[in-house]
Amino acid sequence: MSALTGIKVVDLTAVLMGPLASRVLGDMGADVIKVEAPTGDSLRAVGPMHNPGMGPLYMNANRNKRSIALNLKSPAGKKAMLEMIRDADVLLYNVRPQGMARLGLDYEACRAVNPSIIHVGCYGFSEGGPYAGKPAFDDLIQGLCAVPSLFAGVSGGEPRYIPLAMVDRYAAAHVAAAVLGALFHKLRTGEGQSIELSMLEIMADCVLGDHSGGQMFDPPLGPPGYPRSLAPERHPYKTLDGYLCTVIYTDQHWRSFFKLIGSDLMDTDPRFKNLTSRTIHAREVHGMLEGWLTNRSTTEWLEAFDKADIPAMPLRTLDNMHLDVHLQAVDFFQWHEHPSEGRVRVMRPASKWSRTQPTVHRHAPLIGEQTREILTGLGYSEAQIQAMLQAGDAVAAKPPAIP
DSSP states (O other): OOTTTTOEEEEEOOSSHHHHHHHHHHHTTOEEEEEEOTTOOGGGGSSOOSSTTOOHHHHHHTOSEEEEEEOTTSHHHHHHHHHHHHTOSEEEEOSOHHHHHHHTOSHHHHHHHOTTOEEEEEESSOTTSTTTTOOOOHHHHHHHTTHHHHHHHHHSSOOOOOSSOHHHHHHHHHHHHHHHHHHHHHHHHOOOEEEEEEHHHHHHHHHHHHHOGGGGSSSOSSOSSOHHHHOTTOSOEEOSSSEEEEOOOSHHHHHHHHHHHTOOHHHHOGGGSSHHHHHHTHHHHHHHHHHHGGGSOHHHHHHHHHHHTOOEEEOOOTTTGGGOHHHHHTTOEEEEEETTTEEEEEEOOSOOOSSSOOOOOSOOOOTTTTHHHHHHHTTOOHHHHHHHHHHTSEEOOOOOOOO
């Protein structure tokens, strides 16, 4: 058994935040039913692929799920959706609340067919504020939470976004945690509930958790921002032949480093006295470190830092990250045979459990790959299923091209 064996999650989410959250639940063994429009999740169209709708971003975010494709605007499609909700533990959605109400799938409607349903909405902006109902994408939330401005302040250049879907991925962890908390409450009390999660509020807490600075206090004790993180000189350091990532942080780290380079600055320069003074003078400290690290090769520094117990790692690129010796040793990357996409590299769940290990036990599905299977499980006859398919109320996957 897995940790969530027997838990049924109806997943009415698309793109990234919601699907990543439900993937966590699927990895833990929940039966996650991905409900798609007949055209499928838009994320399916992104990236290289063998078959239409099977891009790498989609496949990574949607393993361990079954797919049913329904036209929720049709009476038959909506009826099938409510039948799934009837015995589900969780309904996860990122449709805006107004849209859920129009579909007849708001909390009150779902609670009418399943009083113990956990009804989880995850979208850009919470209800009650002026942004409620507005569309939200990762870039927009990064902008509202000052992330591009942080880059501009550090580099002295133009604002820019983090080059990955940071908000979606960070918020997904909060969504999964909220679902698990609600499930725990339900197991103790039998009660379901409605939950709302806002990308903006989750990311604002993330950014300001680091950068509230003196503005945390009333009156303020100084400007916002964590000087160490905002120092322009804080970056992978150039060595004689490449780059080195290091965090020389504690007093002992600095004593060990100065011993390596034969310097007494730890005792003679007040800027290095302790963590507080090094944080205040972060720009100068990082700038001096830049100069010191250029006179040896990356390998030499890594070996020396390892012996001195100073945190350091090489700089990877997207081309060689999968060759990392640690990730290889712990079997983080695995090759799986996908029935339509052939051999694909999969990243296993990143945690290790002594009894209920999360696993990759289902491949990412084609659009409507399990439509017939799921409708049959709901008690639909073959004739009823065929009628829905012919009317466009549902879509079932066609046999794919095998690469």
